[in-house]
């Protein structure tokens with residue numbers, strides 16, 4: 001009889017040992033982080049309306065709210081927000097990968113690389129833009145495109161894809177004597193497959209890939225995510241992939257444009273979720289750097305008119321003929337608006353920016369209003385996969401990389417608690 005409790009204790013001790021071993025094993029070995037630039041809660045609602053129901057994002061089981069202000073409590077720019085999301089440190093607007101006193105801070109991308117994981121950056125804007133760059137570079141000014149491209153080229157990222165070649169190709173004459181050949185050529189020499197068109201991306205077999213896509217030949221975000229995952233997944237130690245949908249930030253006044261951007265991000269997230277479901281070791285996160293536009297939904301019942309929308313306001317404007325005599329026809333065919341007033345028609349006809357006037361007409365029909373620029377309205381984070389339950393409730397943007405690091409078992413990461 002006396003032996004039984006001892007055996008029981010031994011059994012419990014063994015169980016506890018197993019449990020602590022299990023706790024030491026990271027929940028996930030890989031992370032796919034999506035950032036919608038300017039994607040607030042109301043912008044997501046426009047995407048939902050355009051989809052005619054739930055988005056893929058809505059099927060992610062965990063979500064939370066994220067505050068975004070930069071150091072000193074300012075409304076953030078994309079640079080300070082990217083630094084917070086990448087490093088866990090607040091900084092001043094305009095700065096990337098450093099604190100306000102110019103101290104370099106390690107980013108989660110660098111931390112993952114140090115742990116032997118593969119890393120990648122994907123955006124549907126320039127790679128030297130603040131959001132992707134803030135994960136891999138350290139500069140006091142986000143506009144230093146050349147320096148940013150130099151640092152990206154040395155980041156040892158296995159995959160980098162964006163639109164255009166800003167910073168990567170020197171416009172100055174190549175100075176061979178000084179070895180100042182352009183960065184894109186140097187990357188090719190380092191073994192990267194350099195692709196400039198959607199077709200080249202589809203045909204690339206390179207293990208390391210740089211995409212600097214030419215205008216008119218840009219792949220959509222989901223294609224780039226798929227190509228990035230095909231490469232990053234080969235590393236048995238896992239990977240970090242950061243993906244930006246950059247366009248929502250430029251959409252104040254253009255509801256159909258914003259809705260289409262959300263749908264593009266949602267398709268790309270769907271590609272990542274499909275991968276993560278099969279692979280089982282990846283955490284997928286979708287968040288934003290800040291809200292842009294101060295979007296207010298005044299009459300949700302009217303948003304249904306966005307369903308099936310196919311073109312942004314500037315794209316609709318391109319379908320106007322030279323003297324803009326077809327305003328009514330174009331607005332009916334492209335935006336489903338058949339009741340334009342005479343004032344609206346003449347407004348679109350005479351506007352210096354017809355896309356802006358079209359966006360205003362659509363906004364009015366949808367009962368929505370915009371203020372201008374970035375706001376401090378908190379954004380959302382959606383999470384799926386091992387470790388996803390860490391991303392619930394109220395958090396700050398600086399918490400996100402810390403929680404990513406904790407999920408990956410990379411302890412002691414990031415700045416002070418905000």
Ligand SMILES: [Zn+2]
Nearest residue numbers: 037038078289
């Ligand atoms: Zn931004």
